[in-house]
Structure formats: C-alpha cells, structure tokens
Amino acid sequence: MDTQQNTALTRALAEIPGPLPARGVIHIAIPHTDRFTVVGNHLAQHPDLSCTAVGIAVRIQSLPQGVEVGIKALAARCREGEKRIAAALRELEACGYLQRVRDRLPSGRTITRTVFCNQPTALLRPRQTASPRRPAVAATHQAPGPAPGPGPAEELTAAPAPAPDPAPDPAPTPPSPSPSPSPSPSPSPEPDMPEPPPVPPPPSFVTPLPPLFVPLVPNPTAPKPPPPPLPRPAEATPELDRAATALLSDLRRHTPEFTLSEADIRQLAPGVAAWLERAAHPDAIRRTLTTDLPHPLRRPALLLKHRLTALLPPPLPGVHDLAAPARPRVTVTPFQTCDGCDRVFRSPTPGHCRDCREHRAHRGDDTRTAAA
Structure with missing residues (x-):
C-alpha cells in the first residue's frame, strides 16, 4: 500500500484520442503557456547533426539575445566539455545554423x-x-479593443488604403454621445477584412520549395535505365564461336564458381x-573475368555479362594508325650559276639570270630592227 501510483499520468493516457500504439513512444502534448522555444523538425531530426549539436542548438536558440555563446560560456552552462561543444559548433556552422562574422567597430577594434x-x-x-495588407489586418483586430482611443487605429489604417478619409469626421463628433464614435471606426475594418483573402500569395509560397535534404540514393521505385547489350x-x-x-x-577448371550451363555459354x-x-x-580474357570476385558469388553468368560489356577493350590500331x-615536304629551289655573268640565282x-635574259632580249630586238 506504500507504492505511489501516478494517477495523473494514467488520466492523461486515458484522454489521448484513438487507440494507443503497441510499441514506440507515446506523446502527451501539453501546450506551453510561458518559457518555451519553438524548434523545427529540420533541426531536431537533422540527419547530419549529432545529438550533442542538436542539444547545443536548442540551448543557444533558447537563450536571449546578447548572451555569450562561446565555447567557454557554453561549457560553463552545460555538462559537456569544451571539445564536444567545439565539435558541435563546427557541425552547426557547417549546416548553416551558426555563423561567426568578424566586424569592425567605429573605434577600430575588431570583434x-x-x-x-x-x-x-x-x-x-x-x-x-513588404505587403501593406498584413499590418492593416493586425490593426483591425486590435482596433475594437482600444475603442476609446481611435487615433492610433486611424494612423495604422491610413498607410495601406485610402480609407482614412472618413476617419477625420469622427474627430469633431466626440462632444455628442459617446456611443457614436465607436461605430465610426468599426465600418472601416469591415471593408478591409475581405480584401486580404483575394490578394494572391507571393510566388515563393506558390511554387514548390526544393527539399531540405536531397537523398544521395535514388528512389528504388524510380525507373532504371536498360542495361547495355552484350557486345x-x-x-x-x-x-570465333x-x-x-x-x-x-x-x-570451371581455373575457377570452380564459374560452372556455367550450356544456355549461359x-x-x-x-x-x-x-x-x-x-x-x-x-x-587475358580469363584473368579479367575471374579475378577479384565478390563473396559469395550467387549469379556468375550475370557477373560475366557485366564484365564482358563494361571492360570491353578497344580494337587494336592498324599499322597506318x-x-x-x-x-609536309617543302620544295627548295636550287642555286644556279648564270652562264653569262657567273651570278648565282x-x-x-x-x-641565264634575269638581267642577262633581259639584256639578250633587248639586244635581239635591236638586231632585228637594224636588219629591217
């Protein structure tokens, strides 16, 4: 009778809708009201980060802005040593969650x-x-609360749309009964409320985003290209046959594993x-086909077909190749000695050289002219 039973846990399990799983973890999700941090599954289930790196990332994300998150500062807050924290910070930096930026202050000091x-x-x-519609919606939701002060609501609604024109009218009417100014700001949000839904979302949300992690192994159900034919x-x-x-x-004399059937041969x-x-x-063919075999060799015919296809050597080049x-042969004109002037050309x-040929031709013309 001295054993205490956790009735609160039993009651919480009874309130979970649906049948409980036979194995695995059972989540009891109680909404947080204060002191909580939102952590995405891309970080909590990151395949390339160790559990230490994920825990350090959650610890850093839960700290307020301006808190020291160096190796020594985190070692003072956590049970892990400085080496494990330094390795975790390097993992986070490699995955893009953490970045160290060197900046120069106006005083000239680098931090x-x-x-x-x-x-x-x-x-x-x-x-x-920046879409101006979203602040307008936020303002309209906040306007009914501070009813006695319509001034701030008018300033917020004046930016996105030309609706502030009727807003100056309620200003002179406050001397009249107090209920009159309250309906005046209410009509302005009503026409703004249906306007945000027709606004098309930005293209970044319309187009499908690329996956966070691209698997290196192809999908087993993806169609595979046909194998190359046997040469x-x-x-x-x-x-040859x-x-x-x-x-x-x-x-099979050299390697008993290659005892092939007649159909395979x-x-x-x-x-x-x-x-x-x-x-x-x-x-050479026998050595290429029978060396470095996998163990165990289950389908020798398929292995031979793969090696005969993938390791096919090129044809031998010919004598001319x-x-x-x-x-290219370059023709060189030889030197000659002129019969008339012994000049080399x-x-x-x-x-005869060119000058002697011209002189002889000119003298022949003079002889024919004299004879005529």
Whole structure:
C-alpha cells in the first residue's frame, strides 16, 4: 500500500484520442503557456547533426539575445566539455545554423559576432516584398479593443488604403454621445477584412520549395535505365564461336564458381567472340573475368555479362594508325650559276639570270630592227 501510483499520468493516457500504439513512444502534448522555444523538425531530426549539436542548438536558440555563446560560456552552462561543444559548433556552422562574422567597430577594434539562424533554408528563398495588407489586418483586430482611443487605429489604417478619409469626421463628433464614435471606426475594418483573402500569395509560397535534404540514393521505385547489350563481333565466324565457347567452358577448371550451363555459354559466347575479334589474348580474357570476385558469388553468368560489356577493350590500331604523321615536304629551289655573268640565282634549271635574259632580249630586238 506504500507504492505511489501516478494517477495523473494514467488520466492523461486515458484522454489521448484513438487507440494507443503497441510499441514506440507515446506523446502527451501539453501546450506551453510561458518559457518555451519553438524548434523545427529540420533541426531536431537533422540527419547530419549529432545529438550533442542538436542539444547545443536548442540551448543557444533558447537563450536571449546578447548572451555569450562561446565555447567557454557554453561549457560553463552545460555538462559537456569544451571539445564536444567545439565539435558541435563546427557541425552547426557547417549546416548553416551558426555563423561567426568578424566586424569592425567605429573605434577600430575588431570583434567576432555569433549569428544563429533557426531556419537557414529560409534565407535561400526569395524574400517577399513588404505587403501593406498584413499590418492593416493586425490593426483591425486590435482596433475594437482600444475603442476609446481611435487615433492610433486611424494612423495604422491610413498607410495601406485610402480609407482614412472618413476617419477625420469622427474627430469633431466626440462632444455628442459617446456611443457614436465607436461605430465610426468599426465600418472601416469591415471593408478591409475581405480584401486580404483575394490578394494572391507571393510566388515563393506558390511554387514548390526544393527539399531540405536531397537523398544521395535514388528512389528504388524510380525507373532504371536498360542495361547495355552484350557486345557482338562484327563478323561472326565459326572459328570465333568455337574459341569463345571453349574459353567459357574451360573457366570451371581455373575457377570452380564459374560452372556455367550450356544456355549461359551460348548466351555469353558472342561477348567473348567480340573480345577475341579485338585481338585479346585468351589468358587475358580469363584473368579479367575471374579475378577479384565478390563473396559469395550467387549469379556468375550475370557477373560475366557485366564484365564482358563494361571492360570491353578497344580494337587494336592498324599499322597506318601507329605510323608517325608524314611531314609536309617543302620544295627548295636550287642555286644556279648564270652562264653569262657567273651570278648565282635560284632556278630549277641552269641558264641565264634575269638581267642577262633581259639584256639578250633587248639586244635581239635591236638586231632585228637594224636588219629591217
């Protein structure tokens, strides 16, 4: 009878709607009224942050602005040592939650400011322009409370819309009965109330936002590209087929795991024939297919097909491909000695230089003129 039972917990469990789960955690959510901090699931369930980094981030987020959050200051507040706190701060800085900015004061002294952002992905989104409608709605909700003072409400509503024109009229009417000024500010919020819903939201909320964490492993249900076909020889000859079949059948002598069936050998023979056609040595083919095998080897035929396709060597280059490119031959005109003046000049054939040819031509013209 001395064992105390927590009846409050039992009563809270009984108030949870729906059947309780058979396993896992059961949440009893009691709304906070004071001294609470809102933490997003992107931080609480971050896959790249350790639990220490998440706890340090929550501690920093719960502190008021201006409190020291250095390594020594946090070590004085937490049970973790300085090394774990420094590692956690580096994790938060790598994920964008924490940033250290060096700033220069007007006095010339340089200080380091620590900036913590509770939602770093929101900084990457395009900022929405300041909409004047939202302050108007807030003002209309607050206007009915301070009814005796319509002045501040009029100042707030004057910014977004031209509704303040009727507002000066209630100013001279306060001498009349007191209930009269109260309905005057109430009509102004009523036309403003239906206006915010038709306003289209900013584009940043209309367009789907990119996911916070992009998985590196593709979705298993995503369609996979078809595997590349098995290589085949350009000219399938009986000799190539016979050699490929013999090589595949002989693999079990060297590696017992490759005891293939006749159907597998017939299917893989064109791939081996393509290797043989490209002048690959049988020993090299056997070594490429049987080395570095996975353990256990469950499907040897698929492994051979993959290696025959992915490791196919290029064809051997021909003799002309290996020959060095011929240099362009430059024709050099040889030197000749003039028969008339012994002058050296360039010409493919021996004879007279240009001056001697011109002189001989001019003298021939004079001889023909004299004879005429």
